[in-house]
Amino acid sequence: MKGIKGKILKVDLNNQQYEVDEKGDQFYRKYIGGRGFALYYMHKEMNPKVDPLSPENMLVFAGSILVGAQGPAIPRLTVCGKSPLTGSFGESEAGGFWAPELKKAGFDAVVVTGRAEKPVYLWIKDGEVEFRDAGHLWGKVTGEVQESIREEHGDKQIHVAQIGPGGENLVRFGNITNKLGHFNGRCGLGAVMGSKNLKAIAVRGTKNVELADREKVLELNRWTAKEGMQTSQGKRLHKSGTWTTVRSNHEAGALPTRNWNKGQFFGVDKISDESWQESIAREGRGCFACPIRCKRVVEVDNELEVDPAYGGPEYETVGALGSTLEIDSKEIIAKANELCNKHTLDTISTGMTIAFAMECYENGLLTREDCDGLDLKFGNGEAALTLIDKIARREGIGDLLAEGSKRAAEKIGQGAEKYVHQVKGQEVPMHDPRVKTGVGLQYALASYGADHMKAPHDTDFVSEEKHGFKSLKPLGLDKPVDPLSLSDDKVRLFYTLEVYWTLIDILGCCCFGYAPAGPVSLEQLLELIKAVTGDHISLKELMDAAERSIDMARVFNNKIGLTREDDRLADKFFENFADGPLKGTGGIDREEFEQAVELYYRMMGWDPQTLEPERSKLAKMGITWISEDEGEDS
Secondary structure (H helix, E strand, C coil): CCCCCCEEEEEECCCCEEEEEECCHHHHHHHCECHHHHHHHHHHHCCCCCCCCCCCCCEEEECECCECECCCCCCCEEEEEECCCCCCEEEEEECCCHHHHHHHCCCCEEEEECCCCCCEEEEEECCEEEEEECCCCCCCCHHHHHHHHHHHHCCCCCEEEECCHHHHCCCCCECEEECCCEEECCCCHHHHHHHCCEEEEEEECCCCCCCCCHHHHHHHHHHHHHCHHHCHHHHHHHHHCCCHHHHHHHHHCCCCECCCCECCCCCHHHHCHHHHHHCCECCCECCCCCCCCCECCECECCCCCECHHHCCCCHHHHHHHCHHHCCCCHHHHHHHHHHHHHHCECHHHHHHHHHHHHHHHHCCCCCCCCCCCCCCCCCCHHHHHHHHHHHHHCCCHHHHHCCCHHHHHHHHCCCHHHHCCEECCEECCCCCCCCCHHHHHHHHHCCCCCCCCCCCCHHHHCCCCCHHHHHCHHHCCCCCCCCCCCCHHHHHHHHHHHHHHHHHHHCCCCCCCECCCCCECHHHHHHHHHHHHCCCCCHHHHHHHHHHHHHHHHHHHHHHCCCHHHCCCCHHHHCCECCHHHECCCCCCHHHHHHHHHHHHHHHCECCCCCCECHHHHHHHCCHHHCCCCCCCC
16 A cells, blocks of 8 residues: 555653554554554553553554645644543544654654653654653743754754643643644643653654655645635635634624623624734645645734744634633734643633633632632633633642633532533533534534534535535435434434544545535545555445444443443533524423434444444444453454
8 A cells, every 4th residue: 555654653751662563554444544543552552541641641643544645635643542631532633744744754653652751852754763852842832842843953844743831731631733833632632742741743754655646646736726726615714714603603693602601792893704804814824735725824013922933713712712701802812822822722621711710700709819819800811811821830720720621610619510511521612502403412422522523514414505415425415404403314414424524534634625614525535545545445445444433432431431421412502592693592402412312322333321332333343352351453
């Protein structure tokens, strides 16, 4: 098989040693990449019950069979481990340049175990691996670290996956960045990196990835740059990224505002797409070899001094650090985003945890003294900026909030849990399931806590004329489904879309490049896989690989002790909207939702009570070896 190196780097930080695990084509066809690779090693070589912040936890950085080829929108890096935020399987994807550079440097993935005695960083170049002292880097923010490592090696082409002070200080929603503006954001995997005293992994590769048909790959990239960018999806992403979602959600009455107590924001005109474009937005940026260039960049040159090197906020960040906190200043939101990027904090969990603290403060559960003298009222942008720094450094009230909103509520008590909106301990993203019930299923059923990128959203499949519906018809979609429905048809749609979206993840593809959200069709994706690998890998084989990884994640969580009770949607979404055009309506019916969840379990071949996959399902997927009583790879 072309497109791969056939080598997985396994690093033991305890002894500062490494070995290379060489895998054949069968492994790559079966697991594809991303979480597929990670879960193979996590089941094979790790006890799922370990403390997430212990040396025994495993951290896997994985590309895929496609990553490294110069095709459109295939830059993705998946990082997996046991999450310190949820206590379950943790997974997060990032764009950028790091994963393609790792493959050029000779490896398809890096598996990290153990804990270094002192801070270190890994230096990987063209198949060579070194453990370097990182004492001089510890405590520095990400921009300083990237510059220092590049200067140390005299090479500005080095790509660095790293943590800032948030990861070092074990903030449970600390994340990992590459090239300062691309993030493995969710699940707190930056804290796992910090617990291992691993400051960074720097990679440099000078060897091209061997492709079966390089010209075909480049041809598809040229098509995307020219014709694909003329589609409505391509134009919107290139011009605005995800900023347009701010106004559309506000107009629908479903923009998270004031810690989800409202669905419309009085300051929307100041933080909508048009407002960003007219003021502090700068040129767009992109990821490795991708012509879409959907990353928005901002710059502020007043006293806040927002550096464009750190990119700019996407919709999730504008919602979490803007409307959710009732902050209507673009400059404050941009600065908050920059601080999170410097310190490596997940912007969704950061914003939601601060919103929780603000609601506690306004209801008397936290006093000004508790908050280090900060006036934590909604709308206080200066206080929010101060709090971000405190969280990253675990100073004062920041030490409590660095635990995440769920754990903070447990410590505060007094009924504080009613101000927390989370699933499995992970704060919910900025999409309201009351207007898209499939998103509710995503939140409840994702193995790694509330996530809005587990499947395409309902609104793409409400009509036969929708691009999403037409583009994914080959998956067996036969009729549109109402976005508010929880019918059998909705569950079937969700099941199909979840498997497909998981495929996109394990292939290392960006969802903004491929159907239904992007311009590249399913048929073109299959052509790309053939052009990269030289192998015909059927759609069925690919979908099986995706579903296999979903089964593997479920079994991993079952071994930890998660139950059906953990697949629970936040209470807020069973309540009616309090304002806007949907006022007095919208609350999801609990019984209907529970029935939909159970139907999903049965579609997956899992026992609806124990959530254990039937042995016949594991046999069908070729992974009976992951069960408790077998334990060996077949």
